[in-house]
Structures are given as C-alpha cells and as structure tokens.
Amino acid sequence: MTRISSPAELEKLGQEILAKRDPNKPCITICAGTACHTTGSDEVGIAFNEEISRLNLWEQVEVKRTGCHGFCEKGPIVVIYPEGICYFQVQPRDIPEIISQTVMDKRVIERLLYVDPLTKRKIVIESDIPFYKNQTRLVFGNNSKLDPKDIEDYIALGGYSALAKALSEMTPEQVLEVVKRANIRGRGGGGFPVGRKWETCRNVPAEPKYVIVNCDEGDPGAYMDRSLLEGNPHSVLEGLIIGAYAIGSQEGFIYVRQEYPLAVDNAGIAIKLAGEYGLLGENILGSGFNFTVKIHRGAGAFVSGESSALMTAIEGMVGEPRPKYIRTAVEGVWGKPSNLNNVETWANIPLVINNGAEWYTAIGTENSKGTKIFALVGKVNNTGLVEVPMGTTLRDIIYNIGGGIPKGKKFKAVQTGGPSGGCIPEQLIDSPVDFDELTKLGSMMGSGGMIIMDEDTCMVDVAKYFVDFLCDESCGKCLPCREGLKQMQEILTNINEGRGSEGDIQLLEELAQVMADTSLCALGTTAANPVVSTLRYFRDEYEAHIEQKRCPAYVCKELTSYYIDPSKCQACMICLRECPVQAIVGGKNQIHVVEQDKCTKCGTCFEVCPPRFSAVTRISGEPVPPAPPPKERVLVREKK
Numbered sequence: 001m002t003r004i005s006s007p008a009e010l011e012k013l014g015q016e017i018l019a020k021r022d023p024n025k026p027c028i029t030i031c032a033g034t035a036c037h038t039t040g041s042d043e044v045g046i047a048f049n050e051e052i053s054r055l056n057l058w059e060q061v062e063v064k065r066t067g068c069h070g071f072c073e074k075g076p077i078v079v080i081y082p083e084g085i086c087y088f089q090v091q092p093r094d095i096p097e098i099i100s101q102t103v104m105d106k107r108v109i110e111r112l113l114y115v116d117p118l119t120k121r122k123i124v125i126e127s128d129i130p131f132y133k134n135q136t137r138l139v140f141g142n143n144s145k146l147d148p149k150d151i152e153d154y155i156a157l158g159g160y161s162a163l164a165k166a167l168s169e170m171t172p173e174q175v176l177e178v179v180k181r182a183n184i185r186g187r188g189g190g191g192f193p194v195g196r197k198w199e200t201c202r203n204v205p206a207e208p209k210y211v212i213v214n215c216d217e218g219d220p221g222a223y224m225d226r227s228l229l230e231g232n233p234h235s236v237l238e239g240l241i242i243g244a245y246a247i248g249s250q251e252g253f254i255y256v257r258q259e260y261p262l263a264v265d266n267a268g269i270a271i272k273l274a275g276e277y278g279l280l281g282e283n284i285l286g287s288g289f290n291f292t293v294k295i296h297r298g299a300g301a302f303v304s305g306e307s308s309a310l311m312t313a314i315e316g317m318v319g320e321p322r323p324k325y326i327r328t329a330v331e332g333v334w335g336k337p338s339n340l341n342n343v344e345t346w347a348n349i350p351l352v353i354n355n356g357a358e359w360y361t362a363i364g365t366e367n368s369k370g371t372k373i374f375a376l377v378g379k380v381n382n383t384g385l386v387e388v389p390m391g392t393t394l395r396d397i398i399y400n401i402g403g404g405i406p407k408g409k410k411f412k413a414v415q416t417g418g419p420s421g422g423c424i425p426e427q428l429i430d431s432p433v434d435f436d437e438l439t440k441l442g443s444m445m446g447s448g449g450m451i452i453m454d455e456d457t458c459m460v461d462v463a464k465y466f467v468d469f470l471c472d473e474s475c476g477k478c479l480p481c482r483e484g485l486k487q488m489q490e491i492l493t494n495i496n497e498g499r500g501s502e503g504d505i506q507l508l509e510e511l512a513q514v515m516a517d518t519s520l521c522a523l524g525t526t527a528a529n530p531v532v533s534t535l536r537y538f539r540d541e542y543e544a545h546i547e548q549k550r551c552p553a554y555v556c557k558e559l560t561s562y563y564i565d566p567s568k569c570q571a572c573m574i575c576l577r578e579c580p581v582q583a584i585v586g587g588k589n590q591i592h593v594v595e596q597d598k599c600t601k602c603g604t605c606f607e608v609c610p611p612r613f614s615a616v617t618r619i620s621g622e623p624v625p626p627a628p629p630p631k632e633r634v635l636v637r638e639k640k
C-alpha cells in the first residue's frame, strides 16, 4: 500500500503502475456486475482461475473482474485484451477452449461471438457492436476496464488526477466557477443546476456542511446508478471529494440501498482504499484539506430517495419527506447545509475538472450539457445501459442502439422518468432527449429509466401499473398523495375491469391537478404524470375501455376473451395441451373450444396456435360467439 502525499506522487504512482503492466500481456476481463453475477459470472471466474492454475499460466495471463459492461442481457460477458475480443453468454465449460484458442493462440471462437440480428454478421470486437458503437461512454466507459475493488486500476486510468488538479491548482471558488460554467444539471430527477446548488450550500454561514451521494435508485427498471457505484466507485468518490472541497464540507455520506449489496461493498472498499492511499482523511494530497465519508444503507423505500426524506433517514429516523420551505442545501442533515447529488452527477465532476467547462458545454444541447446514462428496458431487442449525448433522439436510442422492437412488432410508446414520468408516443419518436424537451412532451428525464412498449401494451394498464407502485410507496404523510393515489387506483381498476363510467376521465384529471398542487413532496406532485401523459396521447384507449368495454391491446383480462374459430381450427391439440388450466376441450378430430368459465385469459392458446392456422382469436368489446354444439365439432379434413 502506498500513501500518496502530493499530486506529484499520485502522477508518479500512476506511471509506476503502468510501467509494471505489460500492455501486450493477455488480460481476461469478466463482467462481475449484478446481472452477469446472476447469470453465473462467478462460476466463469472460478473456471478461469482453475484452468490458468492447471496450465500454470499465471505469469503469462491476467484475469480481472470488472464492473457492468451495460449489455446485461448478454451476460456473462468476457472480453480479452489487448485485442478486445468479446464473448457473450460464456459458460464455465467454454473456459478451456477460450484459454487454449483465444488467449494462447489468438483464434476466435465463433459460437461465443455477438451476432448482429439485422445483418446476421458476427462481431469480434466489443466496441464494433452497434449497441456500444453508437454510444458515447464518457462516464460509464471505464466500468468495463477496471476492477472496482482495485484503486490502482482507477489511478492507472488517470483516476484522482482531477482531484489533484482541483486541490493543487484551483481554489474552491475556481472549482465552483468551472462547475457553474459547465452548466451541468443534476442527473437524479429534476435537472437542477449543480453549480447553483453547490453555491447555495457553500454560502450558508453554518458549519458543518455535508455532501451526499444519492444511490437510492428505486424506480422500477432503473439500474444505472447502482451499476456505476458498483463498477466505478472511485469516479463517484472523486467527484464527491472535489464537491466537498468547493463547498467547504469535511464530511460526506454515500446513501445506498441495502438491496444493492455489491454497490454497498464496492463503495465501502473504495472508501477504505482511498483513505489508505491518502485520498480521503486528513491533509488530502498534502493540500491541508480534510474530508471523510460514511456509507448510509437505505431501507429500500422509493420515497427515501427524495432529498428531505433521505436526509431524515441519515439522521436515523424513518425516511419520510418534510415540507421544504427551506431547501436542504440550506438546512439538511441535522439542520445543517447539505448538498445532495445523484451518483451520475458526482461521476461527471472529475470529467468537468480535467477537461474544462468549454469541453463539457460542447457536448449536448443548449440547456442540457454532457451525456446521460439510460436503463433501456422493456420491448426492445438490446436491453441494457446506454450513455448518449443529451439531444440524441429517441429513435437513435431505440433503434440504432436498442436494435428496435422484438418479433417485428410495432413501437408504441416509451416511458421515461420513472414512476413520475410519462409515456411518449410513436409520433414523437424523433424528439431529442434532454431535460427540457422531455418536460415539454409531458414526461421528464428522471434518473434515466427508459421503458419501451410495443403494440401489445395497454396504456391504461401502464398508467395503473405506476399508480399501483406509487400507492405502495407513498409514505402516507400527506392526504393528497395518500388518498389521491388510492382514488386514482380505484378509478383505474374500475376502468380496466369494465366498470368504468362516464366522468371517470374528468375525475382523474381533477385528482391529478389537486395532487400536483397540494402534495407534500415531489412523489405526490408528480404521481399523476403517468395518468396525465397517457390521457394526453392515448385518450382514445381510456374511452374505448369506458364506453365500449374494450381493451384495444387485449391486455385487460376482464375485457378480453379467447375464442377458437371453428372454421380455422385443425384440431392440432397444441393449445389444448398447453392450456395451464385445462380450459380447452376437443380431440384429435374434434374442433377445439375454449370453455369461457374456466379460462383465466393467460393468452397461452393465442401464443401457441400455429400461425398457419391462426385459429385462436382475441375478442374485446363484443360478445364471444357461441361454441358449436358438440355434435357439430367433428373436423372434416380436406383430402389432399
């Protein structure tokens, strides 16, 4: 272990680490992110270790466990450097072959390569895969290059040089000035200007001041913050220390959900190592600046990600919000000035300091600078973490990076901004994505969840999904949010189950307005957004549910029936065999019939009916035709 006591020593250490490393020595990197971990990357790592030991190759080969690469659905991911040969869905049984062929012999194993679904071409190098090639990975890029548990990996990539620059060449005021000029906006939801918040906190004449990382990340489908903290914790820590220096804080917290154990572990290791290397604690890099960080493990409530709730939780109480007549930057933890920023926001800071405000403002749009990481999930071919410059269009993200919609289905909408965001329809797919554009469209950036929906999605059902989520997550402290969400849930349930009545839409709109105007915190004020945005773009679907008792997407079970067309059924027995509740009767030569009273509307019969017959149909908004009487069900096959 090396204690570094000046910027010059940090630079020297970086050079020494690089000098010790042979750039031509094969390095096998295994993604150890949460998703790859669940698909077996640990076992893959063990298999590599065993095979290398068996062949006595430790002198010739290096193995590294890295953070999430972002293309999580293809895990476990293995990349072999220096070439960058990338293998997907690697299994322990593949390891001997990878070592003997690729590592030792530089031969590519075709079956483990990525196959481009459009061109059917196999791609060898990770950065050539369209999912990666069309991204700009300024913040997330190092995740796949370093071992998050090894501080020297981060230092070898230039890590902590921004801190050294800030502490040795800049005053706190100058750091603040650069951040303000970079015009960086918070990545956690509201897009509040970072420099302005820092300045407010700095100018409060009270001590001590706190700086805090928000890694609560409770939005369904979002996992960019945890992946960044898991995969590159030092980048977040470096940003936090720089922020503390600019604000005049000597104490910080990383608030991270207990349910993200890898993020908790890796952040803890990063804090410990940074302390040992002299990058945290007393007299950092010989500058006289002191700063310490603690981890606060969050109890896993969505509302606790809200700033005042999060700070209440840090104080040891239940993480509920309070009225914010006075902002938390002025009176936060224990009533002291507390600056809270999102994980991704903090990880941007070293880039801004190292490259300057002009470099940063050249990326993005007029009022949204830099890049943004999105969790691209739902009905899209390539799900994963995507980083693009602000202003990239939804179409580029969904098609050029996401690879389009699976099974040739039509794109219907994209939900951005988490549970408080909104749904943007197909006709607006060419909209550029930045803070202001998304707000204009009735959605928001949020922390970066992006859920893609195809033609089989019912938008009333989507609105209900988010209202159900928020109903569970509302802390219940204020009436408009607690009762408003319950009322919304009831109205939406009625609509989805065929009990919708005239006036429901107006009631939803009124409730939405009251909640927005009177709720205590932003959970309540924005809770109706999914309803409001689906009403704005998909009002006809609400009307069809209410007036015709019809679900146009055939999703709402109470409004949908499955029916086998007697003129098309070929008695192939497939649906009959697959029905999980034996609701289909028939035989080898007998036309099949769905017994409506037994059917649970799971849709299996519709899925499995061979397309050449297409005998199973979905019916909504009209009565199911009567089944033929038993004696008329004998199938007369045409002679060939």
Ligand SMILES: Cc1cc2nc3c(=O)[nH]c(=O)nc-3n(C[C@H](O)[C@H](O)[C@H](O)COP(=O)(O)O)c2cc1C
Pocket (backbone or CB within 6 Å): 185, 186, 187, 188, 189, 190, 191, 192, 214, 215, 216, 217, 218, 219, 302, 303, 304, 305, 306, 307, 308, 340, 341, 342, 343, 345, 447, 521, 522, 523
């Ligand atoms: C209900 C609710 C949940 C929130 N959850 C998060 C979260 O998980 N992570 C986050 O960074 N911000 C979250 N926020 C936003 C924070 O209150 C705060 O604005 C943000 O952490 C500030 O950081 P930024 O300026 O860097 O965006 C949430 C807000 C609300 C109302």
Ligand code: FES
Pocket (backbone or CB within 6 Å): 031, 032, 033, 034, 035, 036, 037, 067, 068, 069, 070, 071, 072, 073, 075, 076, 077
């Ligand atoms: S966890 Fe491996 S690519 Fe995301």
